[in-house]
Amino acid sequence: MTNEIIITGFGGQGVLSMGKILAYAGLLDGLEVSWMPSYGPEQRGGTANVTVILSDEAISSPVLDQYDIAVVLNQQSLDKFESHVKPGGTLLYDPYGIHRLPSRSDITVVEVPATEAAIASGNMKAFNMLLLGALLKLHPMVSPETVIKGLEKTLPERHHHLIPMNREAITKGAELV
Amino acid sequence: MKEQKEVKLMKGNEAVAHAAIRYGVDGYFGYPITPQSEVLETLEELRPWETTGMVVLQSESEVAAINMVYGGASTGKAVMTSSSSPGVSLMMEGISYIAAGQLPTLIINVMRGGPGLGTIQPSQSDYFQATKGGGHGDYHLIVLAPASVQDMADFVGLGFDLAFKYRTPAMILSDGIIGQMMEKVVLPEPRPRRTDAEIAEQCPWAVTGKRGRKHRNVSTTLELESKTMEENNLRLQQVYAEIERNEVRFEEYMTDDADYLFVAFGCMSRICKKSIQQARERGIKVGLLRPITLWPFPYEAIAKLAPRMKGILVAEMNAGQMIEDVRLAVEGAVPVCHFGRNGGIVPNPGEVVDSLINQFHIHD
Numbered sequence: 001m002t003n004e005i006i007i008t009g010f011g012g013q014g015v016l017s018m019g020k021i022l023a024y025a026g027l028l029d030g031l032e033v034s035w036m037p038s039y040g041p042e043q044r045g046g047t048a049n050v051t052v053i054l055s056d057e058a059i060s061s062p063v064l065d066q067y068d069i070a071v072v073l074n075q076q077s078l079d080k081f082e083s084h085v086k087p088g089g090t091l092l093y094d095p096y097g098i099h100r101l102p103s104r105s106d107i108t109v110v111e112v113p114a115t116e117a118a119i120a121s122g123n124m125k126a127f128n129m130l131l132l133g134a135l136l137k138l139h140p141m142v143s144p145e146t147v148i149k150g151l152e153k154t155l156p157e158r159h160h161h162l163i164p165m166n167r168e169a170i171t172k173g174a175e176l177v
Numbered sequence: 178m179k180e181q182k183e184v185k186l187m188k189g190n191e192a193v194a195h196a197a198i199r200y201g202v203d204g205y206f207g208y209p210i211t212p213q214s215e216v217l218e219t220l221e222e223l224r225p226w227e228t229t230g231m232v233v234l235q236s237e238s239e240v241a242a243i244n245m246v247y248g249g250a251s252t253g254k255a256v257m258t259s260s261s262s263p264g265v266s267l268m269m270e271g272i273s274y275i276a277a278g279q280l281p282t283l284i285i286n287v288m289r290g291g292p293g294l295g296t297i298q299p300s301q302s303d304y305f306q307a308t309k310g311g312g313h314g315d316y317h318l319i320v321l322a323p324a325s326v327q328d329m330a331d332f333v334g335l336g337f338d339l340a341f342k343y344r345t346p347a348m349i350l351s352d353g354i355i356g357q358m359m360e361k362v363v364l365p366e367p368r369p370r371r372t373d374a375e376i377a378e379q380c381p382w383a384v385t386g387k388r389g390r391k392h393r394n395v396s397t398t399l400e401l402e403s404k405t406m407e408e409n410n411l412r413l414q415q416v417y418a419e420i421e422r423n424e425v426r427f428e429e430y431m432t433d434d435a436d437y438l439f440v441a442f443g444c445m446s447r448i449c450k451k452s453i454q455q456a457r458e459r460g461i462k463v464g465l466l467r468p469i470t471l472w473p474f475p476y477e478a479i480a481k482l483a484p485r486m487k488g489i490l491v492a493e494m495n496a497g498q499m500i501e502d503v504r505l506a507v508e509g510a511v512p513v514c515h516f517g518r519n520g521g522i523v524p525n526p527g528e529v530v531d532s533l534i535n536q537f538h539i540h541d
Contacts, residue, residue, distance in 0.1 A: 020359070023186060023359060024186055027184065027186045027361060032361065033186065033359075033360065033361060034358060034359070034360050035186075035358060035359035035360075036354065036357070036358040036359075037357055037358075059360075060447055060448075060450035060451040060453075060454065061447045061448045061449075061450060061451035061452075061526050062354065062358050062360075062444075062447060063354065063444075063447075063448055063523050063524075063525060063526070064451075064525065064526070065525035065526065065527050065528075066527075
């Protein structure tokens with residue numbers, strides 16, 4: 001089973017770290033993984049995207065033009081990547097700031113109001129973990145427990161008090177779907 | 178039972194830093210430049226001067242860095258630098274001197290799009306610079322082209338081993354994709370830095386003071402007598418001939434039944450593997466030859482494969498550089514075409530397949 005994923009949005013939304021957390025969970029589950037950022041002069045407010053591949057086979061190209069799953073977090077990214085989702089694939093998008101909706105009917109389109117949920121919870125930092133929770137509910141390629149285990153291993157001790165918040169966000173994200 | 182090794186997830190640039198410490202490198206000198214700054218950053222984070230005693234120094238410029246490497250290498254120490262294209266151009270004078278002085282060193286170029294200050298995106302347009310000279314004079318670098326984060330880790334040790342074996346500088350010619358992407362990697366086993374006694378034994382040429390020898394070792398590249406300078410050149414050429422005989426490395430992928438051949442190095446070889454899968458789904462049998470050493474170049478391996486092919490597509494992130502070596506190998510036996518993107522644009526696997534179909538008029 002191979003999942004070829006692009007996560008794309010504004011810099012500062014946690015796009016790259018969401019991909020990293022997903023890739024690390026894949027590693028813990030013994031999968032082959034690759035994480036390829038678009039590393040342009042991105043900054044808060046600019047666009048940022050990352051290609052993540054999780055597979056039980058060796059990964060050839062880290063660069064792709066067709067994706068099983070696109071996680072899209074702004075209008076530019078939606079305009080650019082909707083046509084790059086494989087037929088039968090999944091487009092997951094946050095409707096915040098979106099005025100032109102996705103139009104394809106040969107893919108599964110899922111709206112995840114993660115920005116709204118993050119604002120409501122008063123914690124914008126949980127935004128990307130809400131999305132990850134939603135993504136893993138739709139495509140359980142790794143378990144939320146593995147994601148938490150990954151956070152425990154990669155986060156420095158001084159940030160461990162944030163783990164319960166992340167766990168909560170993943171659970172809440174799953175409920176948004 | 179196979180020994181279980183710890184698998185890490187990290188960037189190619191980070192893997193270089195870890196591998197350097199574990200190899201027992203004595204010194205790293207460098208100046209930050211995207212997309213390779215993580216090499217220096219990771220070294221600074223890992224603080225090897227507190228553990229192995231490795232020196233890590235951010236120099237004031239790339240010119241300073243390569244001359245620090247020149248100085249360190251002349252004492253027999255294992256020293257290295259890394260940079261990206263415009264920074265590597267600045268190092269060319271020093272690299273020529275290091276090659277002339279027959280000093281083992283490792284230089285890493287994580288290529289970005291040029292010419293000029295260019296872009297910070299990945300590219301492969303420094304192939305000519307790395308393999309055909311770059312600096313002045315008749316010299317070669319051993320050039321290794323990594324295609325994965327694992328290669329980035331492994332080629333640090335391989336590069337130094339080859340550099341010391343042949344007393345010549347080696348280069349890892351990487352690119353922004355391999356430097357910036359994260360993959361699984363198993364790091365090499367740590368080993369201690371060589372002692373001064375070990376260096377003296379391994380490098381009798383090292384400039385370390387008289388040390389009981391009759392003559393002081395002197396490292397110089399200036400020779401005003403043309404006759405002697407020609408002898409120096411011939412000595413270098415002998416070493417290069419030996420490297421060409423012994424050290425050609427390449428990888429073949431699905432060439433057994435192939436009608437067409439991709440030749441690609443580094444990240445482009447990874448993209449081509451996906452292109453091969455896509456082409457084969459459409460009934461077009463394609464294989465890949467990936468040169469691992471760009472110098473010495475696998476001329477013979479390509480010459481051997483060429484007659485079995487209907488055509489060869491050289492895929493590079495440049496305007497056509499390695500294709501010249503492929504054409505030298507093929508000697509007109511079959512058509513050789515080029516696919517390239519420039520200036521930091523990374524092609525996708527489908528583009529390469531389309532190019533193959535269009536240029537060789539394949540009807541699927």
